[in-house]
Amino acid sequence: MSFADTTQEPMTSLLDLNDDCLFEIFKYLNLMETFNVLDLRNSRLTGIARQRIATFKELNIQIRELPNFTWTQLKIIGKNLRIFSLIVGYSIPTQTVLNIIKPLCQGAALTAQLREFSLNYVYFNEEFCQCIGDAVTKVQRVNLSYCQLTDEILSEFLKKCVSLRELYILGNYTLNGDFLRNFHTPSLRTIRLELHAAWTFPLGEFKTKYPNILLITT
Incomplete structure (x- = not known):
């Protein structure tokens, strides 16, 4: 008797990336898009979004x-x-x-x-x-x-x-x-x-x- 393998790959998300990778992704966002990230209420993304906003000189x-x-x-x-x-x-x-x-x-x-x-x-x-x-x-x-x-x-x-x-x-x-x-x-x-x-x-x-x-x- 054999059983089907029910093992599933773990779900991945954007937050699995380290902060450096996330910041590189945020470089593709304009100012308004970056402010929209602040509305997500995620403390980690908010911190990176603020770093990105600080680059707009x-x-x-x-x-x-x-x-x-x-x-x-x-x-x-x-x-x-x-x-x-x-x-x-x-x-x-x-x-x-x-x-x-x-x-x-x-x-x-x-x-x-x-x-x-x-x-x-x-x-x-x-x-x-x-x-x-x-x-x-x-x-x-x-x-x-x-x-x-x-x-x-x-x-x-x-x-x-x-x-x-x-x-x-x-x-x-x-x-x-x-x-x-x-x-x-x-x-x-x-x-x-x-x-x-x-x-x-x-x-x-x-x-x-x-x-x-x-x-x-x-």
């Missing part, structure tokens, strides 16, 4: 790709960022833009890792200046082109950028150049400006006072 957002991240998720992303770029569009409500920038900058302010900040095509007001200010203390490159800045707001913003080396402000037709009159950015080495009809500040005076700053005009 650059975030580039365009008007047609406004993210669906939560406030908490954006704050976590901000903690790890070194480069942030947001191209918006004047038709996008200011509050919509601030809902993205505020949590990112809150996170970035905690770690001071942010080195490049670019914001284009918004009406840059005092609220932008306030929410971004704490995040840019270590930033070395700022691009505020097409933000319709005023000289007063730009002056206040630059006071917060104590490590700034490069400044790009093209297409800001509301500036007259007075922000250059009392300059408080000692590390700055390059400014790229677009001059226009309303510009009144004498650039020769600035170049004489700050010979170490390369002033490029278009």
Whole structure:
């Protein structure tokens, strides 16, 4: 009399892999997919997912790709960022833009890792200046082109950028150049400006006072 072999191979799962293998797999996930792993409530996968999120050092957002991240998720992303770029569009409500920038900058302010900040095509007001200010203390490159800045707001913003080396402000037709009159950015080495009809500040005076700053005009 013979009996059939009922021995079965043990079931295997993703969790049978070691952490190094799991992390290599997680490298194929984008940010949103990685945050979805956090919702699984598995402490081991959550730990690896957080390691993966920490590798995202650059975030580039365009008007047609406004993210669906939560406030908490954006704050976590901000903690790890070194480069942030947001191209918006004047038709996008200011509050919509601030809902993205505020949590990112809150996170970035905690770690001071942010080195490049670019914001284009918004009406840059005092609220932008306030929410971004704490995040840019270590930033070395700022691009505020097409933000319709005023000289007063730009002056206040630059006071917060104590490590700034490069400044790009093209297409800001509301500036007259007075922000250059009392300059408080000692590390700055390059400014790229677009001059226009309303510009009144004498650039020769600035170049004489700050010979170490390369002033490029278009």
